[in-house]
Amino acid sequence: MSSLFPALTDSPADSPAERPALRFGERSLTYAELAAAAGALAGRVREAGRVAVWATPTLETAVGVVAALLAGVPAVPLNPKSGDGELGHIVRDSAPALVLTAPGTELPPALSGLERVDIDVRERAPYAPAESPGSAPAGITAESPALVVYTSGTTGPPKGAVIPRRAIATTLDALADAWQWTGDDVLVHGLPLFHVHGLILGILGPLRRGGSVRHLGRFTAEGVAHELNEGATMLFGVPTMYHRLAEALPDDPALAKALGRARLLVSGSAALPVHDHERIAAATGRRVVERYGMTETLMNTSVRADGEPRAGTVGVPLPGVELRLVEEDGTAITAYDGETVGEIQVRGPNLFTEYLNRPDATAAAFTGDGWFRTGDMAVRDADGYVRIVGRKATDLIKSGGYKIGAGEIENALLEHPAVREAAVTGEPDDDLGERVVAWIVPTDPQSPPAADDLADHVARRLAPHKRPRTVRFLDTLPRNDMGKIMKRALKHD
Template identity: 55%
Template sequence: MLPGLLTADPTRFVEVAGRRLTHPELLGAAAQVAADLEGKNRVAVLATMTLETVVGVVGALLAGVSVVPVPPDSGTRELEHFLTDAAPDAWLASAGDDTLPLISVDVDARAPFVEKQVGQDDVAFVLYTSGTTGLPKGVLMSRRSVQAGLDGLAAAWDWTGDDTVAHGLPLFHVHGLILGCLGPLRLGGNVVHVAKGTPEAYASAADPEREGGPATMYFAVPTIWSRLVERPELLSQLSNARLLVSGSAALPVPVFDKVREITGLEPVERYGMSETLITVATRADGHPQAGWVGIPIEGVETRLVDENDAPVVHDGESVGNLQVRGATTFDGYLNRPDATAEATTPDGWFRTGDVAVIAPDGRHRIVGRESVDLIKSAGWRIGAGEIESTLLGHPAVAECAVVGEPDADLGQRIVAHVVLREGFTGSDDLATELVALVGSELSAHKRPREVRWATGLPRNEMGKVQKKRLLP
C-alpha cells in the first residue's frame, strides 16, 4: 500500500511539527507498531498533529489493521458513538478515554519490517462523516480504494517521489491524512506537516535553506489561502512551488485571483468526500479557473441527473445532482445498510448529495448541497454556490449565504444574506449593484430577488453556515 516508503530511501523523510524521521527510521518505528498490533483487527487513533499519529497509522496499515481516525476535540457523546459503533480493540498512540487499552507508539523504536499478506479489499479506514441529521456514519474505505485515489491524483498532478508536500491540515480526514501523508509515502516523497495552518508556518516550508529543500506542493483549505493572501510577504515565498492545491470547500474568486497575482501560480482545486475520496481534480497541465474543480481522475465516472434521475445536459450552466462511481468509492456505511442503500442508485452510482454543473469539456463546478443549495425558481434549477462566489467577488462583501425562500409565484425566490466589509454600509444602491453583478456574470434568472444585510451568519461548531436557520 505504501511502496514508496518500503524503498527506505534515507534521503526521504516525514516531518511533523519540526520532528523528523527518515523513511528507514519511519519504517522501523512503524514495523514495531505492526508487531505490537498482532492479533488486533481495528484500532482507534486520536489523530493529534504529531509524529506519533503518523507512525501509528502507518504501522496499522503495515499490519493490515483498520484505523478509526478520531478528531482530538470530539465531545463525550460523539466519542462514545465512535467507540461503540466501530468497536475498536484499542487506542493507538494516545487515548481519548479510559474505556480501551492503549498501545503506545515509540517513534524511536526500530524493528525489522516483515511484510504481511493483506487483502486489497480489506478495510483500511473507518472514516466518520457527519450528515444533516443524526450521529456521524462510519465510512468503510478499502485499501484498494485508497490506492486508486492516490494513484489517480498522482497521474493528474504529475505527483512523484521527487515532490515534498507541505500542509497544516488535521489528520482525521481525507485531505490531511490520506492525501497529505499517505500520498507522499506511497510515492516515496517527503512530508512536511507544519502542525498549524498559519501563514508563517506555510512560509517556513518554503525556506530554501531548510534541510531537504523547500516544499514543491502545498495543500490547504480556502480559510488558509484567505489568510495567506492577507500576508502577501509570506505568500510570495510560495512562488517557487510546483503546485498549490485547494480543497474541502470552494475557493472564493477573489482569493484565487490574489494567489495568482502574488505568486504567479494558479491554485488547482479538487473535489471529493469521505465516501469517494477525491474523484475530480484540476490537472497540473490543465487550465485552473476559480470555482471549477476539474475532471474525473482515472478510474472514476460522474454523471448529472435531475430529481427524476433523467440526465442533465453538460453545458456548463444546467444544474444537476452529482453522482459518482469508480475505483475510489467506499464499501458502505458501518452497521448502516439502510443508509448505504439510500445513498446508492439501483445501477451502482453513489448519490453525493451535491449539485453541480459540468462544462462541455468535462470540467466540473460544485454549486452546493442538494438539501439547501439547490434553488428551484420559475422553472430554473439554480445552485446557490455560484451566486455566492460571484457576490464574494465584490469588494464590499465579506461573506454571504444565498437561500431559496418559498414564493407563491416563483416556487422559490432567491434571497442573498450579505455581511459587509468594514467601511461599507448597506443601501438600496449597493443592493442593486450586487444584483446587477450576478446578472452580468451569471444569468438574469440567477439574480437575487432580495438582498438582506447581516452582521454575521449562523454557523455550527465546525464553522459551516447553517442555511436552514436563515429560512422563514
C-alpha cells in the same frame, strides 16, 4: 494487491531509507525510522481487529495510522475536537479494541473503556513487516478495510465510511497522474488528520510516492512561506487557508515570492471563490488547482497539472473514475453545456465499501447500477470540466421555475468590493416557490452595501432570476473545522 507504501516495505536497495519521510515542527522521521517505529507498533496491534487513533496533528498520529495499515488492521481516526456524545457514538459503532495516542495525552471520558497504547515514534525494535516486499499482509486483499472515516453527521449521527485499501491506492495513484506527483515532491500542509484530505492525501499520499511531508501543526502564512522557501514543492489547503493567504499577499511580498516557488498549490474540501483565485494568481504567478472528493469516494476529479487551470471548476474526472450528471428522476444529462444543473453520480475503484453497520444507508447511497449518489449539484462544460454549484440538500434553490446553484451566486457576491464573506440559501416564497437569500459579512461593518446594489451586481454577472431577493448581514459565517460554511446554522426569520 501491491504494498501501500513501497518505500517502507520493499528491499532496502529500492527504498529511500535515509530520506525524510515526516516532519512535524522540529520532530522528524526518515523512512528507515518510520519503518522501524511503525513496524514495531504494527506487531503490537496485528491481532486487534480494529483500532482507534486519537488524530492530533502529530508524528504519533501518522505513525499510528501507518502501523495499522502495515498490520492490515482498520484504523478509525478520531477528531480530538469532537464532543463526548459524538465520540461515544463512534466508539460504540466501530467497536475498536484499543486507542492509539501520543504519550501524555489526556483522553476524554468517552474513550475510558478502551485499552490505551502510547505510540513511541523512536522505537527501534527489529522491523519484521506484516507486509512482505511488494505485497499486502497475509489474508489482506484490495477490498480489505483500511480506514473507517466518520462523516460529519449533518443529517443524523455520523456514519462510518469503510474505505478499502483499493480506494486509497487507486486515488493516490490517479492524483499522481493528474498532478505529476513524484518522490521528489515535498508537501507542506496544516490540515487536521482525522479526515480524507489531511490524512489520506496529506500524509499517506507523500508516503506512497516515497516523498516527504512537512506538517505545520497549525496553519500560518509564515509557516507556509518558510517551508516553501526551504524546498517544499506542494501546498495542500482549504479555502479558508487560501483566503487568508490572499488577504495577506498585498502587504507581504515575501509570501508572494514563496508561493510563486511552489510547483503546485491545491485547494479542496469546499469551493475556492474565484476572487481568491484571481488575487493569488495576480500576486504569485501561480494558479491554485482545485479537486473534488468526499469521504465516501475519496477523489473524483481534479484540474490537472498539465491542464488548463480554470478558476471556479474542479477539473475533469480522474483516471478510472466515471462521472455523470442526472436529473431529479435519475435520467442522465447528456448535454454538457455549462448551464444544465444535475446531481453528480460517480462509479469507480475510488469508492468506499459500505457504511459500517448501516446496510439501509449503504443501499440508499447507490443506484441500482452501482453509481454513488453524491448529493452534489454541478454543471459540466463541453470539454468535461466540472463546476460544482452546491449541495442538493442545502444549495439547490428552485425559484420561479429555475434550478439555481447557490455556489455561483456566492462567487458573484464575493467579487463585490464591499463583501468579505458570502453564503446563499433558499427560503420559502409564496410566489417563486423559493427566493434567493444572501448572507453577507461586509468588508466594512459600519458601512454595509445596499441590498439593491448587491442584487443588481449579481443580475449583471449571472442572470436576473439569480439575484438575491433578501440580504441579511452578519459579523461572521458559521464554519466547521474544515472551513465549510454550516448553512443549516443560518436561521431564517
